[in-house]
Amino acid sequence: MIVKSRAIVLHRFPYSDSSWIVKVLTQECGVVSFIVKGGKRKESPFKGAMDPLSLCEVVFNQNPQKAGGGDLQFIKEATLLDWHAGLRADLMNQAVAQVMTEILLRYAPQGVPLQDEFELLEQALRDLNSGEGSNGAATESREELQPRRVPSDEVFARWLLDTCDLWGYHLDLDVCSRCERPLEEPAADFHPETGGLICKACLGVDSVRAKPETLLGLWKLRGGTYPNSPAQSLKSAGFARVFVENALLAYLRNHIGFLKEIHSLAYLQEIRKLCSVQST
Numbered sequence: 269m270i271v272k273s274r275a276i277v278l279h280r281f282p283y284s285d286s287s288w289i290v291k292v293l294t295q296e297c298g299v300v301s302f303i304v305k306g307g308k309r310k311e312s313p314f315k316g317a318m319d320p321l322s323l324c325e326v327v328f329n330q331n332p333q334k335a336g337g338g339d340l341q342f343i344k345e346a347t348l349l350d351w352h353a354g355l356r357a358d359l360m361n362q363a364v365a366q367v368m369t370e371i372l373l374r375y376a377p378q379g380v381p382l383q384d385e386f387e388l389l390e391q392a393l394r395d396l397n398s399g400e401g402s403n404g405a406a407t408e409s410r411e412e413l414q415p416r417r418v419p420s421d422e423v424f425a426r427w428l429l430d431t432c433d434l435w436g437y438h439l440d441l442d443v444c445s446r447c448e449r450p451l452e453e454p455a456a457d458f459h460p461e462t463g464g465l466i467c468k469a470c471l472g473v474d475s476v477r478a479k480p481e482t483l484l485g486l487w488k489l490r491g492g493t494y495p496n497s498p499a500q501s502l503k504s505a506g507f508a509r510v511f512v513e514n515a516l517l518a519y520l521r522n523h524i525g526f527l528k529e530i531h532s533l534a535y536l537q538e539i540r541k542l543c544s545v546q547s548t
Contacts, residue, residue: 271328274325274326274349274390275323275324276323277322277369278299278370280319287306288308290303293369299376301340302326302342302343304346321355324346326346327344327345328342328344329342352365353397354398360539370530370532371520372389374530375435375520375524388427389427392418395420396420425512431520435520439463444469453468456470457474481510485515
């Protein structure tokens with residue numbers, strides 16, 4: 269059966285001196301593995317389209333007996349739709365995108381359609397790729413044509429939150445997990461293993477386990493404002509990003525129930541350190 273579908277390249281590795289094994293997330297068929305013969309050659313018709321993080325349109329002959337996600341399919345055509353040049357020009361955004369694609373590659377169900385996962389990843393890559401995603405600016409006419417972009421420093425956290433919800437691990441940022449009352453200020457604690465935000469009244473005299481930056485960041489993620497001066501808020505927002513992302517990663521991995529190593533996290537940590545040094 270001939271299949272034509274949009275796809276996002278998750279990963280690739282060498283198959284021979286001239287060919288690649290490429291894993292993509294397709295809009296129609298979920299995760300598909302291709303053998304791309306001659307893909308390394310300069311004159312290859314697949315040039316650019318099979319680069320990691322590229323959005324492309326693929327045409328392939330799907331063998332029903334090899335549709336499990338891990339078996340190799342033979343690709344017929346690949347047309348580059350968006351190479352995401354803006355994303356690649358930013359080390360932090362590129363590192364974040366690599367972690368998102370690896371999470372899907374390792375944790376997403378294989379051999380089944382993943383249209384919602386595709387749409388979430390496509391939007392996240394679009395936000396990271398857009399300069400407007402960094403400052404939230406957009407013209408009124410463009411806002412009418414497409415969804416409002418998420419600021420780039422929130423893309424990863426919001427993608428994790430949406431992915432948790434999609435996979436059945438909903439995390440409610442609006443209420444205390446114990447008394448179920450709406451939170452009117454940043455939570456007093458957060459437990460990734462249970463997914464519970466805890467208010468001050470319910471925490472009582474118990475020791476706080478979560479970092480203040482994590483609690484402030486989760487509060488901001490739900491649309492809250494920082495309860496301090498503007499200068500302190502700006503400083504807190506910059507530091508909170510890393511803590512929130514780590515907390516949501518811990519929450520997702522705890523609830524999935526098995527821990528496959530995410531190799532690209534090490535690269536992301538190195539980029540975080542590099543960016544932190546440059547900003548001081």
